[in-house]
Amino acid sequence: MRPFQPLVPSPHLLTILGHYWPRNLDISLYPIETRLYRTEPDTQVLVQTQKPVGPARGTIVMVHGLEGSGEAGYMRTMAHTAVRAGYVAHRFHMRTCGGTEHLTNTLYHGGLTGDLLAVLRQWEQEGRTPVHLVGYSLGGNVVAKLAGELGEKAAGLITSVCAVSTPIDLNSGARRLAEPSNRLYEQRFLRRMRERVRATKLFSEEELKVRGSLWDFDDRITGPSFGFRGAEHYYQTQSSQNFLDAIRVPTLFVQAKDDIFIPFEMFSHPAFQSNPWLKLIVTERGGHLGFLSRRKPRFWVDEVVMEWIAGHTPAMPAALADQRTLTT
Numbered sequence: 001m002r003p004f005q006p007l008v009p010s011p012h013l014l015t016i017l018g019h020y021w022p023r024n025l026d027i028s029l030y031p032i033e034t035r036l037y038r039t040e041p042d043t044q045v046l047v048q049t050q051k052p053v054g055p056a057r058g059t060i061v062m063v064h065g066l067e068g069s070g071e072a073g074y075m076r077t078m079a080h081t082a083v084r085a086g087y088v089a090h091r092f093h094m095r096t097c098g099g100t101e102h103l104t105n106t107l108y109h110g111g112l113t114g115d116l117l118a119v120l121r122q123w124e125q126e127g128r129t130p131v132h133l134v135g136y137s138l139g140g141n142v143v144a145k146l147a148g149e150l151g152e153k154a155a156g157l158i159t160s161v162c163a164v165s166t167p168i169d170l171n172s173g174a175r176r177l178a179e180p181s182n183r184l185y186e187q188r189f190l191r192r193m194r195e196r197v198r199a200t201k202l203f204s205e206e207e208l209k210v211r212g213s214l215w216d217f218d219d220r221i222t223g224p225s226f227g228f229r230g231a232e233h234y235y236q237t238q239s240s241q242n243f244l245d246a247i248r249v250p251t252l253f254v255q256a257k258d259d260i261f262i263p264f265e266m267f268s269h270p271a272f273q274s275n276p277w278l279k280l281i282v283t284e285r286g287g288h289l290g291f292l293s294r295r296k297p298r299f300w301v302d303e304v305v306m307e308w309i310a311g312h313t314p315a316m317p318a319a320l321a322d323q324r325t326l327t328t
Contacts, residue, residue, distance in 0.1 A: 111238025148243020
């Protein structure tokens with residue numbers, strides 16, 4: 001793994017550049033297939049899939065962050081990197097995201113693992129597991145929490161997990177986002193949350209007039225809609241830090257110390273010392289999902305994730321490896 005040398009030193013600028021950096025990806029060899037999966041009687045979720053040319057080395061499932069979708073830049077570049085490396089790449093959408101507000105009668109929250117598990121269970125019946133899970137920001141909390149919830153039973157479904165820029169303590173993350181230096185980001189998140197929730201038609205305009213912070217929105221909208229006693233109860237019970245000790249599949253966390261949304265102190269959790277299944281890669285800089293390298297290739301974190309996944313992928317039989325060489 002090459003050391004991370006940031007394109008610029010500012011964590012805010014790295015965060016913004018990581019989001020808006022142009023991705024000129026030629027996907028002509030890897031067309032996107034879309035499929036809806038029913039995860040509950042009244043809920044369907046969207047999965048976008050790209051397949052490699054030739055036999056696949058394995059399967060990767062990516063989960064986006066807060067108010068994201070499969071079209072987020074980090075999801076698109078990771079999917080492209082994955083298929084070029086010979087993996088099937090799935091971009092999993094949390095319920096109501098990616099234009100799917102009409103496919104459920106609920107919202108999503110940062111610890112909602114049931115939809116992802118339901119899709120993996122369906123794939124298990126089809127002989128398509130185990131898979132590698134990659135989560136970004138809030139999606140990192142989801143994949144890490146799921147691995148912990150499954151514990152010893154994860155092995156049949158999950159080969160490895162990678163969580164990038166992950167708020168393993170949701171409460172601390174929400175408090176950091178509410179700080180004055182992050183006010184513009186928080187208002188952008190809130191505006192998109194209101195738009196998405198408005199599209200579900202589950203709440204009145206009066207109910208959506210929540211002013212203040214993400215914490216306030218989760219306290220009045222997200223938390224109660226799932227039966228939590230407000231934001232504090234939601235964050236306390238759904239943070240993946242509660243499940244780190246129970247993880248029993250190789251799990252990598254990639255975290256920048258200067259992440260503008262995530263206090264690095266949360267990664268002093270004792271599980272990173274006591275649980276041998278966990279590995280933490282720390283960079284001094286990187287902002288939030290802003291791991292743009294000074295040297296090409298720019299998307300450093302994609303290399304790290306793929307190196308991790310390749311290290312936990314069974315060797316491909318020689319005959320199939322030869323076939324991949326001929327077809328790619």
